[in-house]
Amino acid sequence: MYSLDIFLLLGLGLFSIGLIGVLLRRNALFLLMAVELMLNGANLILVTFARAHADSMPAAMAGHVAVLVIISVAAVEAAVGIALIVALSRTSQGNINVDTLGELQG
Amino acid sequence: MDMQNLFATVIAAMTLASALMVVLSRNAIYAAFFLLLTLLGVAVEYAILNAHFLAVIQILVYAGAVVVLIVFVLMMMGFGRGGFQGFLPAGRQIALSVGLLVLLLGAGGLGGLLGEPLRPAPMASPSNTPIGQPSPKALRPALQWAKSPVPPPFLASAEIRTQPTAQENFGSVRTVGAYFITHNALIFELISVLLLMAILGVMVLLRGQQAAPNTSTTVVGSSHGASSHSA
Incomplete structure (x- = not known):
């Protein structure tokens, strides 16, 4: 019988590193990757608590279903976000620094 | 510390280190590959937690789609060259x-x-809790069609055929799928609508724009837009 604390710590670490990345980097693609890190941290904690409540069997699958929903929404977010970045870089000559892109039609 | 816990700790340390490298690396290509390493580490942790279906889905969706998309766009648009935009x-x-x-x-x-x-927690035996029959309280009124006294034939035949142990039952494709379809069928359908909207949204976003001379024109959806304009 092993402890599940290491998974909770890993989820917390992934979320914090992703948050630092979102606040620190200015390249839009790095922002997307950091958001993926944050989503993975939250997913790992959901799966961990589903495992911690494995004795209530059908209801424990709700955590896994929530992770499935989050994964599909994250894939949609990545696709639309990358399309936005590509469209943005065409109108702004390859500049995807989110600090200098402050104008509409920019 | 038993073997499983030691393995989980080593994988967790590797995952955290590569997550730090995603944030701190200057070259975007390196960041994308460290992101791939992080996601694979999370998939291994899912497998340790008996979430086998989610581990497979994590590798399929993230390593197969998201990271490939990021690397493709990086190489096509050349964002990795300047890379470190401060x-x-x-x-x-x-x-x-x-x-x-x-x-x-x-x-x-x-x-x-x-x-x-x-x-x-110790895993519950599947005989106590039949999977194909959710509690009536969990069913939404709009989905009464899903509540039938007889379980669907594929569930019944699977139960007769194998009778899996609790270890195989937790987090398997059959268990997660049956719970998803019977309890959260509306969310399941909404996800398909969301995916369709994402496909259409990407095509509309990149449709018919004139590419800059130094960038390639082979973007997903742009060729479709160019052909429709010429036609």
Whole structure:
């Protein structure tokens, strides 16, 4: 019988590193990757608590279903976000620094 | 510390190190590959937690779709060359302190759990809890069609054929799928609508734009837009 604390710590670490990345980097693609890190941290904690409540069997699958929903929404977010970045870089000559892109039609 | 816990700890350390490299690396291509390593590490942790279906889905969706998309766009648009577009000017301390504050708050909340370690519960036997028959309270009124006295034939035949143990039952494709379809069927359908909207949205976003002379024109959806304009 092993402890599940290491998974909770890993989820917390992934979320914090992703948050630092979102606040620190200015390249839009790095922002997307950091958001993926944050989503993975939250997913790992959901799966961990589903495992911690494995004795209530059908209801424990709700955590896994929530992770499935989050994964599909994250894939949609990545696709639309990358399309936005590509469209943005065409109108702004390859500049995807989110600090200098402050104008509409920019 | 038994073998499983040691393995989980080693994988967790590797995952955290590569997540740090995603944030700190200067070249975007390196960041994308470290992101791939992080996601694979999370998939291994899913497998340790008996979430086998989610581990497969994690590798399929993230390594198969998201990272490939990021690497494709990086190589096509050449964002990786300049790569390091600077940190937030004069805000590095703010970002680091906010991130470390969240880390400390979470660690403080986790400290209550660490006093008494979170243990995995023994897995329930599938005979106590039939999967294909959710409790009537969980069914939404709009989905009464899903509540039938007889379980669907594929579930019944699977139960007769194999009668899996609790270890195989937790987190398997059949269990997660049956729970998803019977309890959250509306969300399941909404996800398909969302995926369709994402496909259409990407095509509309990149439709018929004139590409810059130095960039390639082979973008997903742009060729479709160009052909429809010429036609």
